[in-house]
Amino acid sequence: MLQIKALFYLTMLALSLVQLVSSDEHNHVYEEGEEVVLWMNTVGPYHNRQETYTYFSLPFCRGPKQDIAHYHETLGEALQGVELELSGLDIDFNVPVKRTTYCEVTLSEEKAEAFIYAVKNHYWYQMYIDDLPIWGIVGEISKDDPPQFYLWTHKKLDIGVNAKQIVDVNLTSDSKVLIKPGAKVTFSYEVTFKPSKVQFADRFDKYLDPSFFQHRIHWFSIFNSFMMVVFLVGLVSMILMRTLRKDYDRYNKADDVDDLERDLGDEYGWKQVHGDVFRAPTQPLLFSVLIGSGLQLACVILAVVSLAMLVEMYTERGSLLSATIFVYAAASPVGGFVGGALYARSGGRKWIKQAVVQALFIPALLTSVALSVNLIAIGYRASRSLPVLHSIAMLAILGFVILPLSLVGTVLGRNLAGQPNLPCRRWFMEPPVICLLGGLLPFGSIFIEMYFVFTSFWAYKVYYVFGFSFLVFLILLCVTGCVTVVCAYFLLNSEDYRWQWCSFLSGASTALYLYMYAVYYFFFKTKMYGLFQTSFYFGYMALFCAALALVCGAIGFVATSLFVRKIYSTVKID
Structure with missing residues (x-):
């Protein structure tokens, strides 16, 4: 007991001395x-x-x-x-x-x-x-x-x-x-x-560049994106209030006619697939992991950007990245809960495997890119090479924080998910075409803001207008949700019930256009050269776009899921 007390007091003394030395x-x-x-x-x-x-x-x-x-x-x-x-x-x-x-x-x-x-x-x-x-x-x-x-x-x-x-x-x-x-x-x-x-x-004001970040083009891009949201919300509302209402009225008229006299051929479009629309998607484990990871990243982005709006993180070295790591670890139950619940509703049985894959998916994706760049950095003897002790610290965070919290979320999601609910087109109605076209408008709502973000990270600007980034991120979520709902309606109306993956990929395709823009930015807006810088740029841009794909894909699936459940909730099945 005395040894423990002595150790405690020595520790407190050492901490106080360190504080005095570096006060x-x-x-x-x-x-x-x-x-x-x-x-x-x-x-x-x-x-x-x-x-x-x-x-x-x-x-x-x-x-x-x-x-x-x-x-x-x-x-x-x-x-x-x-x-x-x-x-x-x-x-x-x-x-x-x-x-x-x-x-x-x-x-x-x-x-x-x-x-x-x-x-x-x-x-x-x-x-x-x-x-x-x-x-x-x-x-x-x-x-x-x-x-x-x-x-x-x-x-x-x-x-x-x-x-x-x-x-x-x-x-x-x-x-x-x-x-x-x-x-x-x-x-x-x-x-x-x-x-x-x-x-x-x-x-720190001398290091900021208001004339660059608060340029009228920046304000115009925000306004333009906002008007795009208004247009898309109006479009989705029109589908819900006019097209679907007509379908409902036509469908409900059959209630006044004897069931034997109903002509099933009169039903067409999205009502034809009411028996298949709630079937489990193919590859349910992978799909649940992608959706859970995307929503977890969306929560992380919202939390970190909100925190950066309140606290001037750019004044402290590495504070934004440290906060992101902490928030990501704390948000692990979100990914576990969403992924576990979706997997359970899809009838999945291998929930332990799903929980482990859910916890390790994003860290593995990050490690695959970071390890490749780190090996090149070691060859160059660059300061970007990650020290061994910090690598061990990252593994400790993964093993002792992220994995347990994700498992807790998976168990909760699995137990609260409820029972499983499994129940010739034109070329532009094919799922691949719909998925590719679905990412155009979301990319259009963010690409100007991405120019400012790229310039701050790859050039010598201090990014501090987190209010702009917060608004743009909200606009991106709204645009993605609206676009995927429209894409799902077109798909269902062409009597294709495979909306789950289509809704995810329609939102995720935004990242494809962003990566194409990143290639353009590298060759025409920078003067970067050399193997290390090139691999660092394209490696981490691929990682950034993958994270964006997960976020947009998950938001697209959630919005479409709500839409599908809404329109089929009043369809009467004998």
């Missing part, structure tokens, strides 16, 4: 003369944003200060390739530093070639002071013929201060040196502090 960076409040840490993050080619390496993979040298332990990044930071290392530069709060040499490097043949390659490929690097990002260019190319390659050797940091907090940091690179073997390069730095009127809460 400045956590609280962002500095006392006069208190240490300000300059962290070096990554370096890489400007046009390949995701191809990044540790800063000291280039033959830069560190400053003399070495009394701070290595920065331990969070899971979200590790997945985003953040790899902070101490610069070794001595900076104290509100204490100016005149031009000071902190190290010297004699360029060997190998080091000179490394710097020349970096300058030739427009390498840039990133640093952090008090969680504020700073960017700089490694060097520049002269306009001579043949060109000369120069290295910037002096860093001047201008730090804006409001009260006891850092609110602004600017970097000026100076003193370029010709890169050649045998050259002696002297690296120096300079720090100035100046009062600033910028409030701490507004210090």
